[in-house]
Amino acid sequence: MLDAVCIGNAIVDVISAAEPEFLSRHNLVPGSMNLIDETQAQALYGEMGPGREISGGSAGNTAAGIASLGGACRFIGKVHNDELGDVFTHDMRAAGVEFTTAHLVAGPATARSLILVTPDAERTMNTYLGACVELGPDDIDEDQIARAQVTYMEGYLWDPPSAKDAFRRAIEIAHGAGRKTALTLSDSFCVDRYRQEFLQLMEGDIDIVFANEDELKSLYQVDSFDDALQRVQGHCEIAALTRSEKGSVIVRGTEVHVIDAMPVDRVVDTTGAGDLYAAGFLYGLARDYDLKTCGLIAGLAASEILSHYGARPEVSLKKLVDEHIAI
Amino acid sequence: MLDAVCIGNAIVDVISAAEPEFLSRHNLVPGSMNLIDETQAQALYGEMGPGREISGGSAGNTAAGIASLGGACRFIGKVHNDELGDVFTHDMRAAGVEFTTAHLVAGPATARSLILVTPDAERTMNTYLGACVELGPDDIDEDQIARAQVTYMEGYLWDPPSAKDAFRRAIEIAHGAGRKTALTLSDSFCVDRYRQEFLQLMEGDIDIVFANEDELKSLYQVDSFDDALQRVQGHCEIAALTRSEKGSVIVRGTEVHVIDAMPVDRVVDTTGAGDLYAAGFLYGLARDYDLKTCGLIAGLAASEILSHYGARPEVSLKKLVDEHIAI
Numbered sequence: 001m002l003d004a005v006c007i008g009n010a011i012v013d014v015i016s017a018a019e020p021e022f023l024s025r026h027n028l029v030p031g032s033m034n035l036i037d038e039t040q041a042q043a044l045y046g047e048m049g050p051g052r053e054i055s056g057g058s059a060g061n062t063a064a065g066i067a068s069l070g071g072a073c074r075f076i077g078k079v080h081n082d083e084l085g086d087v088f089t090h091d092m093r094a095a096g097v098e099f100t101t102a103h104l105v106a107g108p109a110t111a112r113s114l115i116l117v118t119p120d121a122e123r124t125m126n127t128y129l130g131a132c133v134e135l136g137p138d139d140i141d142e143d144q145i146a147r148a149q150v151t152y153m154e155g156y157l158w159d160p161p162s163a164k165d166a167f168r169r170a171i172e173i174a175h176g177a178g179r180k181t182a183l184t185l186s187d188s189f190c191v192d193r194y195r196q197e198f199l200q201l202m203e204g205d206i207d208i209v210f211a212n213e214d215e216l217k218s219l220y221q222v223d224s225f226d227d228a229l230q231r232v233q234g235h236c237e238i239a240a241l242t243r244s245e246k247g248s249v250i251v252r253g254t255e256v257h258v259i260d261a262m263p264v265d266r267v268v269d270t271t272g273a274g275d276l277y278a279a280g281f282l283y284g285l286a287r288d289y290d291l292k293t294c295g296l297i298a299g300l301a302a303s304e305i306l307s308h309y310g311a312r313p314e315v316s317l318k319k320l321v322d323e324h325i326a327i
Numbered sequence: 328m329l330d331a332v333c334i335g336n337a338i339v340d341v342i343s344a345a346e347p348e349f350l351s352r353h354n355l356v357p358g359s360m361n362l363i364d365e366t367q368a369q370a371l372y373g374e375m376g377p378g379r380e381i382s383g384g385s386a387g388n389t390a391a392g393i394a395s396l397g398g399a400c401r402f403i404g405k406v407h408n409d410e411l412g413d414v415f416t417h418d419m420r421a422a423g424v425e426f427t428t429a430h431l432v433a434g435p436a437t438a439r440s441l442i443l444v445t446p447d448a449e450r451t452m453n454t455y456l457g458a459c460v461e462l463g464p465d466d467i468d469e470d471q472i473a474r475a476q477v478t479y480m481e482g483y484l485w486d487p488p489s490a491k492d493a494f495r496r497a498i499e500i501a502h503g504a505g506r507k508t509a510l511t512l513s514d515s516f517c518v519d520r521y522r523q524e525f526l527q528l529m530e531g532d533i534d535i536v537f538a539n540e541d542e543l544k545s546l547y548q549v550d551s552f553d554d555a556l557q558r559v560q561g562h563c564e565i566a567a568l569t570r571s572e573k574g575s576v577i578v579r580g581t582e583v584h585v586i587d588a589m590p591v592d593r594v595v596d597t598t599g600a601g602d603l604y605a606a607g608f609l610y611g612l613a614r615d616y617d618l619k620t621c622g623l624i625a626g627l628a629a630s631e632i633l634s635h636y637g638a639r640p641e642v643s644l645k646k647l648v649d650e651h652i653a654i
Contacts, residue, residue: 016421017641050391050418050639053380064377083410083436091377094343109410312377314344 002148003071003286007140007170008059009132009156009163010077010101011111012084013311014051018116022048023124030118033125033187035159041128044114053084054310055091056113058154058186061272061311065279065301067096068317071286074098074144076166078135084110085131095312101139104131115271123271133160137169145170146177149286150208152278155186158194171205180285182208184278185215192218202236208285209235210278212242238291240281240298242274250281250295259295262303272311276301280317289327296325329475330398330613334467334497335386336459336483336490337404337428338438339411340638341378345443349375350451357445360452360514362486368455371441380411381637382418383440385481385513388599388638392606392628394423397645398613401425401471403493405462411437412458422639428466431458442598450598460487464496472497473504476613477535479605482513485521498532507564507612509535511605512542519545529563535612536562537605539569565618567608567625569601577608577622586622589630599638603628607644616654623652 023030026044036044045051057077066073075092079085081103088110092099111130115123135157145151151174157163174181183206185191185198198219202209209232211219216228225243232239232251239251247261280301284294301317308314321327350357353371363371372378384404393400402419406412408430415437419426438457442450462484472478478501484490501508510533512518512525525546529536536559538546543555552570559566559578566578574588607628611621628644635641648654 045417048421050382050421051414052637053414055377087378087380090372094375094377310379 001072002074002144003150004063004066004282005074005076005145005148005151005170006059006063006066006153007076007151007157007166008154009057009111009127009129009160010060010079010088011057011113011127011132012088013054013056013113013115014045015054015115015117015309016049016051018048018118020118023116023118028116028124028126030124031122033127033189036126036128038108038128038130041112041114041126044126048114048116053087054312055088056272056311057111058156058184058275059152060088060092061275062152062279062282063092063097064095064312065276065317066283068313069279069283069297069301069321070318071283074148076101076139076141078104078131078139079110080104080108080131082110084112091312104134107131107134121267121269129160132163134162135160135166136162137165140166140169140173142173145173146179148174148179150180150182150282152182152184152282154184155190155194155198158190158197180207181205182210182278182282184210184274185219188214188218191215195219206236208238208240210240210242210274210281212244212274216241240277240295242277242302248277248295248299250291252291255291257292257295259292259299262299264303264306267306269309270306272305273302275311276305276313293325293327297321300324328399329401329471330477331390331393331609332401332403332472332475332478332497333386333390333393334403334478334484334493335481336384336438336456336487337387337406337415338384338440338454338459339415340381340383340440340442341372342381342442342444342636343376343378345375345445347445350443350445355443355451355453357451358449360454360516363453363455365435365455365457368439368441368453371453375441375443380414381639382415383599383638385483385511385602386479387415387419388602389479389606389609390419390424391422391639392603392644393610395640395644396606396610396624396628396648398610401475403428403466403468405431405458405466406437407431407435407458409437411439418639431461434458434461448594448596456487459490461489462487462493463489464492467493467496467500469500472500473506475501475506477507477509477609479509479511479609481511482517482521482525485517485524507534508532509537509605509609511537511601512546515541515545518542522546533563535565535567537567537569537601537608539571539601543568567604567622569604569629575604575622575626577618579618582618584619584622586619586626589626591630591633594633596636597633599632600629602638603632603640620652620654624648627651
């Protein structure tokens with residue numbers, strides 16, 4: 001039995017400091033996630049400062065979080081058989097996640113996201129999808145999906161063309177086996193690109209949706225969180241909605257939980273907070289905890305990530321949960 | 328005119344947290360630098376935790392420091408034409424260092440150092456030299472060395488066999504052009520391996536030697552810092568001796584300066600402190616500052632590195648110097 005299978009773009013982050021002028025000179029909107037091609041990636045990399053490479057990818061971060069909580073988790077995503085592909089694979093397995101998707105041996109290189117961090121700690125991401133565009137339905141392992149309590153996918157998967165088919169195939173298998181499916185809306189720009197598709201997925205294909213306030217408001221094209229909340233209620237089985245320092249709101253039909261954020265001494269880096277929230281929530285759900293407990297574990301996992309650079313946990317989340325949450 | 332040419336092993340650091348038991352299980356001495364072959368590197372990487380990749384290499388860190396101080400600096404070192412080689416090259420150039428050594432197109436991969444950080448913040452390095460073993464005299468650019476105030480080399484260069492010849496060739500060119508040469512003893516294990524060679528280099532081949540207390544005591548096989556100090560005085564033109572929180576001692580003939588360490592709020596990571604000390608000192612020397620000022624710039628550059636993870640500066644050292652040191 002697996003707690004979860006996470007499917008996403010397999011990406012190595014290349015993180016570098018940048019001044020705001022660098023962003024404006026390259027016409028980059030602060031805080032945005034931009035898709036760039038190989039030529040653009042080479043040009044931008046050539047001009048940006050020294051970097052540090054850390055494995056990332058939204059669903060990959062979530063998988064690492066579930067493993068750190070003690071969950072049995074598998075990741076599906078596509079890397080090339082190159083050095084960054086080796087780095088991604090190593091980091092995933094070293095985090096305790098099963099990862100066996102076949103590596104590409106020809107075609108585009110392993111994906112990388114050139115992340116520019118401005119002095120206000122905001123991150124602007126420029127992602128070259130590379131090998132991720134080759135993820136397809138054949139990479140979806142039927143047996144694994146059928147064994148997993150929940151199959152979790154990132155909205156970003158709608159960017160590479162054939163990943164969509166992999167996504168739909170995974171839903172078919174999961175529901176065929178009586179399992180749950182979950183989706184994160186990924187970011188408000190992603191919601192802008194695929195609003196109709198996401199709204200439709202929530203009509204039965206997706207059981208659990210994760211969204212932050214911006215993504216949710218963008219999804220329903222409304223101005224207030226509460227308006228969006230009224231719309232999402234009943235639109236899918238469970239919605240887990242994150243609101244940064246305001247905590248989170250969890251909705252299942254008429255059952256609504258408002259969970260306070262865990263206090264954090266100093267927020268160093270917000271990257272991955274949503275990914276780790278999803279990790280905590282899905283782990284709790286897979287273990288049949290009540291929704292409030294799921295929300296508490298989720299908030300605790302997110303708070304650990306906020307306290308350091310990088311989007312994967314640096315301490316055992318299982319130990320943190322044992323110390324802080326009564327289950 | 329160049330302030331400095333730095334010659335060293337071109338290495339990408341792969342940094343990962345590890346428990347002390349992991350070190351003892353792999354027979355690793357805490358705090359040591361071990362040379363490992365490709366098979367050992369693969370085996371150790373396979374067992375260590377998730378990593379983060381940051382360009383390193385002792386002389387490479389020094390070059391990045393000199394550039395950050397506003398100096399004109401060139402690096403000579405060997406990478407393979409692979410992804411980690413691209414990362415190293417990018418990071419060097421993005422730091423403002425000229426780096427044009429021809430990449431290997433066949434043979435061993437770009438060097439990497441698997442660095443295990445235990446909870447006491449001590450770092451144990453396991454270095455696979457890879458492409459570095461192919462550095463040879465042909466990579467030494469005569470014109471550049473002749474144009475540089477000082478040519479700086481790391482003791483670690485004595486590990487890959489033909490780098491020694493490159494090292495000797497660089498000394499010949501530098502001295503032929505009336506320029507200075509400098510050497511760091513690198514680490515006490517390195518001194519153990521090449522004690523006789525280093526002692527002999529200091530009889531005229533090397534004008535400026537950098538050493539920390541352990542390295543210096545190992546070089547002369549004496550027990551106290553002062554005994555070693557008496558030995559190094561007059562052994563080469565200038566000795567710059569670092570003593571961690573005790574600051575540094577600079578010796579030129581009978582001229583001796585004892586410089587206090589810059590206060591640091593919190594020492595996060597000591598990796599690279601010696602490399603950045605050398606950067607500050609060499610920059611000062613190239614600009615004809617007096618020895619005390621050279622020592623102050625050196626201490627300031629080292630203190631910046633102590634305050635964060637990674638061995639390359641995260642802020643402009645030139646700005647720091649302008650703010651803190653009266654020149």
